[in-house]
Structures are given as structure tokens and as C-alpha cells.
Amino acid sequence: MDAKSRLEERAGEFLIRPMQPEDIPAVMEIDRESFPNPWPENTYLYELRENRMSHLLVIQPRESPQLVGVAGYWLVVDEAHISTFAIHPDWRGRGAGAVLLDGILHQAAGLGAGSAMLEVRAGNLAAQALYRKFGFQTVGCRKGYYKDNGEDALLMTAERLSEYETALTRKDQK
Ligand SMILES: CC(C)(COP(=O)(O)OP(=O)(O)OC[C@H]1O[C@@H](n2cnc3c(N)ncnc32)[C@H](O)[C@@H]1OP(=O)(O)O)[C@@H](O)C(=O)NCCC(=O)NCCS
Incomplete structure (x- = not known):
């Protein structure tokens, strides 16, 4: 099965929707399991209620209301800066991350983003592999960016978002 068919099959298993304030406890649980x-x-409340640049989405299995992941980005002019991205450990490796990333890139492109950028820990090879699959390339390194352990951040960007049909099938790759 090719990458596009696999993504479509996986997308059928999940539902993506805007995050609501009522989702905060479940999202914080995902975060606790995912980030130091x-x-x-308060940050979630600010992002949801005050920050007009902020877009937060959650993902759940179609058959269940349980949240399994969260993603956010700030849309600054025509660039989407991914602010958070996590899948609950119990649900990793089942395609939810790919479906969610595809979802936010689509939404951002639809809102006028021409490019996306993010920082990722240099040692976080799983996330880097996921981002590369969606066209992100490493364009820089922020030395000692993460204060908890002094780890470097890789700066990754994806260009030409407006050309995405789905992120795994850019028009020029058909
Ligand atoms: C990174 C993360 C979001 C991936 O989510 P996921 O639901 O497990 O990812 P998927 O199952 O959709 O996998 C999609 C692709 O990502 C890559 N990938 C995912 N897990 C991987 C792993 N452990 N090792 C290597 N590549 C991996 C693969 O390329 C995979 O494609 P494939 O299924 O065709 O092999 C998840 O591991 C996570 O939440 N980690 C903790 C939080 C985090 O690191 N967030 C990113 C901050 S920048």
C-alpha cells in the first residue's frame, strides 16, 4: 500500500476537531506523558481564549470520545509555527500522529500559511522522521535551546504548503 492510501485508511479511523476548554484535563494528561x-x-486557557494567532486541534478515535493527541500552531502572517504536538503513549505507532500532522498542515494552508516551521529536540528521532515524511527539512540548530537538559533544537521548515493536496502527496510528487 502506498503512503497516500495508508494515510487515507488511517484518517478514516480518527476524528480531528478544534480543542475546547473542556478538553484541557485530557490534553494536559497527554502532555504530562509526553513532555518534561x-x-x-493557564497557557491552554490563554491559547484558546486570548491568542488569536493560536490554533489547537485534538484527535480522537472515531469510535470513542477519548482524546489521543493534541497539536497546535501559531499562524503568524503566512507562516504556521507549530507550538505543540503529542500523541498519548498508548496510541503511538498507529498512525494518529501522521493523521494529525496532515490535519494541521491542511488547516494552516487553508488559512493562508505558505510555510510551516517547528523546533524539535535533536534526540527526538521519531518526531523528526514524522516531520520529514511531511516535507519538513532541517534548516538550522538552536544550541542548548531546551533548558531542562541543555539539548539542542533542530529548526525544521516545510515550504509551499499551498501546494499540498494531502501533505503526503504534494502535487509535484504524483
Ligand atoms: C512523535 C509522535 C507525535 C509520533 O506520533 P505517532 O502517532 O506515534 O506517529 P505515527 O504512528 O503516525 O507514525 C508516523 C511516522 O512517524 C515516524 N515515526 C513514528 N514513531 C517512530 C519511531 N518510534 N521511530 C522512528 N520513526 C517513527 C515514522 O516515519 C512513521 O511512519 P510509518 O508509520 O509509515 O513508519 C509521538 O511519538 C509523540 O507524541 N512523541 C512525544 C511528543 C513529541 O515528541 N512531540 C513532538 C515535539 S516536536
């Missing part, structure tokens, strides 16, 4: 410095509740 999870966002506090």
Missing part, C-alpha cells in the same frame, strides 16, 4: 515541561492550564 508540559503547558500549565
Whole structure:
């Protein structure tokens, strides 16, 4: 099965929707399992209610209301800066990350983003592999960016978002 068919099959298993304030406890649980410095509740409240540049999405299995992942980005002019991205450990490796990343890139492109960027820990090879699959390339390194352990951040960008049909099938790759 090719990458596009696999993504379509996986997309059928999940539902992506905008995050609501009621989702904060479940999202904070995903964060606690995923990051050394999870966002506090106030940050989510600010991002949801005050920050007009912020877009937060959650993903759940179609058959269940349980949230299995969260993703966010700030749309600054025509660039989407991915602010958070995590799948609950119990659900990793089942395609939810790919479906969610495809979802936010689509949404951002639809809102006018021409490119996307993010920082990722130099040692986070799983996330880097996922991002590369969606056209992200490493364009820089921020030395000692992560204060908890001094780890470097890789800066990754994806260009020409407006050309995505689905992120795994850019028009020029058909
Ligand atoms: C990175 C993360 C979001 C991936 O989510 P996921 O649902 O497990 O990813 P998927 O199952 O959709 O996998 C999609 C692709 O990502 C890559 N990938 C995922 N897990 C991987 C692993 N452990 N090792 C290598 N590549 C991996 C693969 O290329 C995979 O494609 P494939 O299924 O065709 O092999 C998840 O591991 C996570 O939440 N990690 C902790 C938080 C985090 O690191 N967030 C990113 C911050 S920048």
C-alpha cells in the first residue's frame, strides 16, 4: 500500500476537531506523558481564549470520545509555527500522529500559511522522521535551546504548503 492510501485508511479511523476548554484535563494528561515541561492550564486557557494567532486541534478515535493527541500552531502572517504536538503513549505507532500532522498542515494552508516551521529536540528521532515524511527539512540548530537538559533544537521548515493536496502527496510528487 502506498503512503497516500495508508494515510487515507488511517484518517478514516480518527476524528480531528478544534480543542475546547473542556478538553484541557485530557490534553494536559497527554502532555504530562509526553513532555518534561508540559503547558500549565493557564497557557491552554490563554491559547484558546486570548491568542488569536493560536490554533489547537485534538484527535480522537472515531469510535470513542477519548482524546489521543493534541497539536497546535501559531499562524503568524503566512507562516504556521507549530507550538505543540503529542500523541498519548498508548496510541503511538498507529498512525494518529501522521493523521494529525496532515490535519494541521491542511488547516494552516487553508488559512493562508505558505510555510510551516517547528523546533524539535535533536534526540527526538521519531518526531523528526514524522516531520520529514511531511516535507519538513532541517534548516538550522538552536544550541542548548531546551533548558531542562541543555539539548539542542533542530529548526525544521516545510515550504509551499499551498501546494499540498494531502501533505503526503504534494502535487509535484504524483
Ligand atoms: C512523535 C509522535 C507525535 C509520533 O506520533 P505517532 O502517532 O506515534 O506517529 P505515527 O504512528 O503516525 O507514525 C508516523 C511516522 O512517524 C515516524 N515515526 C513514528 N514513531 C517512530 C519511531 N518510534 N521511530 C522512528 N520513526 C517513527 C515514522 O516515519 C512513521 O511512519 P510509518 O508509520 O509509515 O513508519 C509521538 O511519538 C509523540 O507524541 N512523541 C512525544 C511528543 C513529541 O515528541 N512531540 C513532538 C515535539 S516536536
